[in-house]
Amino acid sequence: MSAGKNSKRTVQERAGLALNDDFLRKAVRFTTERLRSGKRKAAEEHGNWDEWRERGRQIRLHTIAHLDYYLGLFADQARVNGVHVHFADTAEEAVSLALEIASKHAAATVVKSKSMVTEEIHLNRALESAGIEAVETDLGEYIIQRAGETPSHIIIPAIHKNRYQIADLLSEDAGERLAPETAILAGYVRKKLREKFLAADIGVTGCNFAIAETGSIVLFENEGNARMVTTLPKTQISFMGMERIIPSWSDLEVMATLLPRSATGQKLTVYMSGITGPKRSGDADGPEEMHVIVLDNGRSLQLGDPEFQELLNCIRCGACLNACPVYRHIGGHAYGGTYSGPIGAVLTPALNKNVAEWDDIAGASSLCGACYEACPVKIPLHDMLVSLRRRKVERGYGDARETIGMKAYGSLMSRSKRYHGFLRLGRLGQKLIVRNGGITLKLGPLKGWNRYRVAPGLAAEPFRERYQTLEAELRQGLQELPPEIAERMRKRIGSREKSAGGEEHGGRSPGVAGSSGSTLES
Amino acid sequence: MFITCVSDAVYPRVGETMMRLLARYGILLDFPKLQTCCGQPAYNSGYWAEAKAAARTILAAFADSDFVVSPSGSCTYMLHHYEELFKDEPEGREQARQLRHKTFEFTQFLVQVLGITDVGARFPHKITYHPSCHGSRLLGVKDEPMELLRHVKELEFVPLPFAEDCCGFGGTFAVKMPDISGAMVAEKVDHLRETEAEVLVGLDMACLMNIAGHLRYRNEPVRVMHLAELLYEGVVLA
Numbered sequence: 041m042s043a044g045k046n047s048k049r050t051v052q053e054r055a056g057l058a059l060n061d062d063f064l065r066k067a068v069r070f071t072t073e074r075l076r077s078g079k080r081k082a083a084e085e086h087g088n089w090d091e092w093r094e095r096g097r098q099i100r101l102h103t104i105a106h107l108d109y110y111l112g113l114f115a116d117q118a119r120v121n122g123v124h125v126h127f128a129d130t131a132e133e134a135v136s137l138a139l140e141i142a143s144k145h146a147a148a149t150v151v152k153s154k155s156m157v158t159e160e161i162h163l164n165r166a167l168e169s170a171g172i173e174a175v176e177t178d179l180g181e182y183i184i185q186r187a188g189e190t191p192s193h194i195i196i197p198a199i200h201k202n203r204y205q206i207a208d209l210l211s212e213d214a215g216e217r218l219a220p221e222t223a224i225l226a227g228y229v230r231k232k233l234r235e236k237f238l239a240a241d242i243g244v245t246g247c248n249f250a251i252a253e254t255g256s257i258v259l260f261e262n263e264g265n266a267r268m269v270t271t272l273p274k275t276q277i278s279f280m281g282m283e284r285i286i287p288s289w290s291d292l293e294v295m296a297t298l299l300p301r302s303a304t305g306q307k308l309t310v311y312m313s314g315i316t317g318p319k320r321s322g323d324a325d326g327p328e329e330m331h332v333i334v335l336d337n338g339r340s341l342q343l344g345d346p347e348f349q350e351l352l353n354c355i356r357c358g359a360c361l362n363a364c365p366v367y368r369h370i371g372g373h374a375y376g377g378t379y380s381g382p383i384g385a386v387l388t389p390a391l392n393k394n395v396a397e398w399d400d401i402a403g404a405s406s407l408c409g410a411c412y413e414a415c416p417v418k419i420p421l422h423d424m425l426v427s428l429r430r431r432k433v434e435r436g437y438g439d440a441r442e443t444i445g446m447k448a449y450g451s452l453m454s455r456s457k458r459y460h461g462f463l464r465l466g467r468l469g470q471k472l473i474v475r476n477g478g479i480t481l482k483l484g485p486l487k488g489w490n491r492y493r494v495a496p497g498l499a500a501e502p503f504r505e506r507y508q509t510l511e512a513e514l515r516q517g518l519q520e521l522p523p524e525i526a527e528r529m530r531k532r533i534g535s536r537e538k539s540a541g542g543e544e545h546g547g548r549s550p551g552v553a554g555s556s557g558s559t560l561e562s
Numbered sequence: 563m564f565i566t567c568v569s570d571a572v573y574p575r576v577g578e579t580m581m582r583l584l585a586r587y588g589i590l591l592d593f594p595k596l597q598t599c600c601g602q603p604a605y606n607s608g609y610w611a612e613a614k615a616a617a618r619t620i621l622a623a624f625a626d627s628d629f630v631v632s633p634s635g636s637c638t639y640m641l642h643h644y645e646e647l648f649k650d651e652p653e654g655r656e657q658a659r660q661l662r663h664k665t666f667e668f669t670q671f672l673v674q675v676l677g678i679t680d681v682g683a684r685f686p687h688k689i690t691y692h693p694s695c696h697g698s699r700l701l702g703v704k705d706e707p708m709e710l711l712r713h714v715k716e717l718e719f720v721p722l723p724f725a726e727d728c729c730g731f732g733g734t735f736a737v738k739m740p741d742i743s744g745a746m747v748a749e750k751v752d753h754l755r756e757t758e759a760e761v762l763v764g765l766d767m768a769c770l771m772n773i774a775g776h777l778r779y780r781n782e783p784v785r786v787m788h789l790a791e792l793l794y795e796g797v798v799l800a
Binding site: 051052055056059365366369370400403404405406407408409410412413426428429430431432433434438442443446447449450451452453454455456459463466478485487488489491492493494495496497498499501502503504506507510511514515518519520521522524525528529532533536545 | 629732
């Protein structure tokens with residue numbers, strides 16, 4: 041899962057490139073801002089957003105818990121409809137299946153609608169090497185294909201580019217100067233793509249949802265290009281991650297409500313196509329031959345893993361990217377994989393078997409939980425990031441200095457006397473470096489902190505030393521506890537004893553994915 | 563009183579004002595000296611053995627308390643992870659469950675348990691509020707501080723634009739990814755300056771330390787306070 045030369049660097053180096061790119065930061069901030077405020081508005085207008093999120097979550101939990109059954113049902117139904125269904129364990133297998141189909145039809149050109157899974161397996165590269173022209177037909181994908189880049193956002197692949205940069209790219213493509221106006225640029229691509237659609241031998245799509253009960257695939261899009269891809273070429277190949285399944289069309293109602301609202305704030309996607317098999321006699325259009333390639337590529341590794349199974353619930357809406365304060369500043373390429381943002385920071389290591397030596401992408405999060413709050417199926421990404429960090433440490437790949445620091449931390453914090461002694465020592469030591477109550481010295485752990493801040497000094501008297509005199513002072517002339525307050529406190533304690541724990545007072549139910557019980561139904 | 567290490571070592575005034583406020587209602591907080599840190603720095607960095615060592619001191623320190631009150635939503639929420647840390651020790655797990663049920667963030671305790679929303683304060687300043695992520699998103703403390711602020715007389719409240727965005731602290735994140743964290747706190751302070759508030763108030767001294775540190779770095783004269791400090795000053799002033 042490399043993203044070219046970018047993946048060789050560390051997260052910090054990749055992020056540094058983005059942080060110094062004002063165009064990128066401005067473009068990403070502008071669009072994520074628009075998307076997340078649109079999402080917020082759409083959720084508010086919906087009225088029962090949290091209830092529908094929970095419905096969505098339950099559908100996904102249920103499907104993934106019975107994934108073998110629903111995948112089997114889907115494949116059977118699709119075959120009945122005349123679809124060729126293939127299963128690929130790895131990216132390489134998926135690619136060679138596609139190349140075989142292309143070679144059987146002696147295909148020269150392929151048109152593609154937007155699909156993250158084909159980005160994941162680097163299909164375009166493989167097609168080009170086989171001498172087959174692959175043309176992206178989603179506007180954003182077309183732009184980054186011209187730039188020779190990978191998508192930096194799940195939904196908006198060219199989010200990191202402004203219209204002037206796009207005008208430059210497309211002018212080069214057109215061989216004439218195009219004005220940096222959206223209508224002109226889109227008009228140019230539209231015209232150009234018409235020819236490609238008509239000439240293409242194969243149409244390649246992804247799959248937003250696969251409906252098990254009828255063996256159908258469903259595509260969500262806004263530009264109409266996926267319709268062209270699935271109606272004009274004689275052969276269609278649709279790629280899907282093995283987790284894209286939902287049981288029925290009635291489940292799609294929930295997903296069709298959650299996905300567009302979460303992604304762009306739209307109530308409905310502009311085009312939603314349900315495709316159940318190739319062209320039948322009497323159909324006006326459609327491919328004569330249709331293939332579905334179902335990809336594993338590390339997904340099945342999450343099955344049965346209590347900390348990561350919920351990752352398969354993701355519906356690829358990109359809401360976590362738009363909500364993420366880290367993504368906003370560093371954009372998608374800094375994540376170093378096909379998938380970016382909070383979902384990418386978890387998915388990339390997870391699909392690679394959680395490899396402990398995977399770089400520190402899970403560290404590039406303040407764990408603020410905005411991703412979890414934004415997620416339409418409530419995936420606890422912030423908890424998963426902690427799990428990844430823990431697995432890395434447990435397997436001995438923790439940073440050496442950090443490991444020493446944490447050992448010291450554990451030792452200090454396991455005895456209050458040691459901790460207090462450390463505070464006293466710190467107070468003495470800081471006399472050398474505190475100026476006007478602040479520390480500007482860039483040393484040790486303060487090196488990075490003080491690059492942007494002035495650190496406070498330790499208090500002359502920590503609370504634990506202050507407490508005794510404070511307590512004595514307050515005890516003198518302490519008010520009597522007002523009876524109504526005393527009564528409220530008693531009631532709290534009473535209810536706690538009655539219900540063997542007491543009512544919840546804020547906070548989602550504790551524990552990560554696995555401990556919630558419903559995650560692993562089977 | 564679960565003081566939390568940041569308030570203990572750097573901002574003891576937060577603990578003091580909490581105690582002084584509660585004493586006005588006849589509540590004298592006990593301070594079990596066994597307590598150290600909640601374990602979050604180690605937990606979030608993946609060092610769970612070390613986090614568990616810290617958690618043990620917290621479990622022992624508060625074993626006999628009826629209520630535990632803390633000036634941090636984040637440290638309070640950390641206690642919600644203890645059951646997971648002690649999942650293989652039935653006794654520790656049970657203690658952790660009990661601790662979770664009896665521990666409250668300061669404004670939760672005032673509003674939810676004691677039923678106090680008006681402490682009788684006056685604070686004639688323009689203020690804004692930063693809701694810290696763990697307290698508001700994960701612990702769910704959203705209305706309590708607003709309710710308390712609404713009742714403060716002569717206070718002018720200006721909403722902070724993009725208030726719910728993280729300030730960039732994130733514990734060891736600020737040390738390990740300083741440039742990303744720096745970009746986040748710079749944006750937060752930009753928004754803060756847009757409000758032209760004299761005072762920034764919050765419920766988590768770690769986040770406030772981050773924002774205050776960047777304010778000082780930029781020489782911006784905004785005062786940063788915990789809500790307990792503001793309420794107590796307001797009570798003295800009234």
